[in-house]
Amino acid sequence: MNVSDVGGDESLVPPLTVWGVAMCVSGTLITTENAIVVTTILATPSLRAPVFLLLISLGLADLLAGVALILRFLFLFCVEPSDWSELLTSGVLVTSLTASLCSLMGVALDRYLSLSHALTYGSSRSRRRAAVLLLLVWLGACVIGAGPAMGWHCLGEPNSCSVARPLTRTYLSLLCGGFLLVVMVTLQLYAGICRVARRHAHAIATQRHFLPASQSYASKHSSGRGFSRLILVLSVFVACWMPFSLWGLLGDASSPPLYTWATLVPAAGSSLLNPILYSLRNKDIRKVLVQCSNLKSSKRVTSPSA
Template sequence: MTANTSDLTWDESSGADAFLAADQSVTSPPRGSPPLTAWGVALCASGTFIAAENAVVVTTILATPSLRAPVFLLLASLGLADLLAGVALVARFLFLFCLEPGDWSELVTSGLLVTSLTASLCSLMGVALDRYLSLSHALTYGSGQSRRRAALLLLLVWLGACTLGAGPAMGWHCLDQHDSCSVAPPLTRTYLSLLCGGFLVVVLATLQLYAGICRVARRHAHAIATQRHFLPAEQPYASKRGRGRGFSRLVVVLSVFVGCWMPFSLWGLLGDASSPPLYTYATLVPAAGSSLLNPLLYSLRNKDIRMVLLHACCPRRQHTHAVHAHPPVDV
C-alpha cells in the first residue's frame, strides 16, 4: 500500500518537501531508479528497526516453552505482523532506490503491507479480547482449550489477512485504470474503502472491549472492597496509586491505538485519487508507526518476556524466573 511513491519526486534543491506528479502512462518504458533522498533513508532505517525489534519479540516467545499461554500466542502474532510491515518498508526502499521500479514491485509491496497491517490490527483486537476474557473468566481462562481457541482465531486472522493482501496481485488494482485509483495506488477506491471500513469496525470493537475491561475491573474492585468491609474511597494510598498507574497506562495504549489507526481508516474512505499524496503519507505513516510502538506497549511490558530477555542478555546473573499462568494487566 503506497501513495504512488514511484511517481513522486523530492525537490531537495529547494529544501522543501515538494511532491511533483510525473505525467506518464502505465505503458511507458521502465524508468531508472530515482536518486536517494531523505525520505528513502528514513524508509529504510525505520523498516530495518521495526523488523529487528519485532524479530526479537517473536524469537523470544517461540524459543521459550513456558510462554505458551493464549496471550503470548497473540503477542507472537502481533510481532510477526509488525515484522512483515518492517520487511515491506525495506522492500519498498529496495524496489524504489536500488532496483528498477515497476508495476510488479508496487503490487508486491502493497499486498505485503495490506497483509501485515490487517494482521497487526486484528491481533491488537485479539489482545483486547484476551484481556477481557482473562478478567471475566479468571478461573478457567488460560487452559489448554483456551490456547486451542486462540490458535484457531489466529489461523483465521492470518488466512483473512493473506486473502486481502493477495487482492492487488490477483487483479484488484488500478494500474490500467487510473480513474478507479484510491488515495493509495495501486489499490482501487472500492478495495481501499472495504479495507478501511473493516479497519474502523475492528477499531470500534477493540474500544468496546476495553470499555468492557474497565467495567469488569471496577466490579472486581468493588466486590473486593465490599468483602473487606470498607469502601473503595478508603483504600490505602498505595492501592489507589496502583489503580491510577493502570488507568494511565490504559489511556496511553488507547490514545496510541486510536491515533495510529483512525486517521488512515477515515482518509481511505473520504479521499480519492485526486487528493494530495502528502495527506496520504500523513495518515499512513502513523499506521505503519504502530508497528514500531506495539512491542513497547504490549510485548516488552510483560514481566515474563522481560525476564527471558534479561536472562538472555545476562545469563550469569541469577534470575527468579517464574512465568505466571496469565498476566493480563502487564500486556
C-alpha cells in the same frame, strides 16, 4: 512515491531521498524489534498462555510490515521500479496491517476474558481456541492482501485509483471500512475491561475493612497504574489507526499525496510502538530478556580468564 513521479527515462532508478532513508531505517528498526520479541517468546517454553500466542501473531504482523517497508525501499531506490513490485509491496503491507490490527483486537479480547473469566481462562482449551482464531486471522489477512495481485489495482485505469496507489478506491474503501469496524470492536472490548475492572475495584472496596491498610493502599495504587496504562494504550491505538481508516474512505486520487502519507505513517508507526506497549511491558518477557542479558554479560566477564 509512484513510478510516474520519476522524471525522464522510466528505466532509471530515482535518486535517494530523505523519505527513502527514513523508510529504510524505520523498516529495519521495526523488523529488528519485532524479531527479538517473536524469538524470545518462541524460545521460552513457559510462555505458552493465550496472550503470548497473540503477542507472537502481533510481532509477526509488525515484522512483516517492517519487511514491506524495506522491500519498498529496495524496489524504489535500488532496482528498476516495476508494476509487479508495487503490487508485491502493497499486498505485503495490506496483509501485515490487517493481521496487526486483528491481533490488537485479539489482545483486547484476551484481556477482557482474563478479567471476566479469571478462573477458567488460560487453560489448554483456551490456547487451542486462540491458535484456531489466529490461524483464521492470518488466512483472512493473506486473502485480503492478495487483492492487488488478483486484479484489485488501478495500474491500467488511473481514474479508479484511491489515495493509496495502486489500490482501487473500492478496494481501499472496503479495507478501511473493515479497519474501522475492528477499531470500534476493540474500543468496545476495552470499555468492557473498564467495566469489569470497576466491578473488581468495588468488590475490593467493600472488603477494605478485612484488609490491612498497606494492602488496601497497594490495591488502589495498582488499580490507578492499570487505568493509566489502559488510557495510554487506547490513545496510541486510536491515534495510529483512526486517521488512515477515515482518510481512505473520504479521500480520492486527486487528493494531495502528503495527506495520504501523513495518515499512513502513524498506521505503519504502530508496528514500532506495539512491541513496547504490548510485549516489552510484559513482566514475563522482560524477565526472560533480563536473564539473557545477564547471561551474555557473565560470559563476557569469564571469557578472558578462560
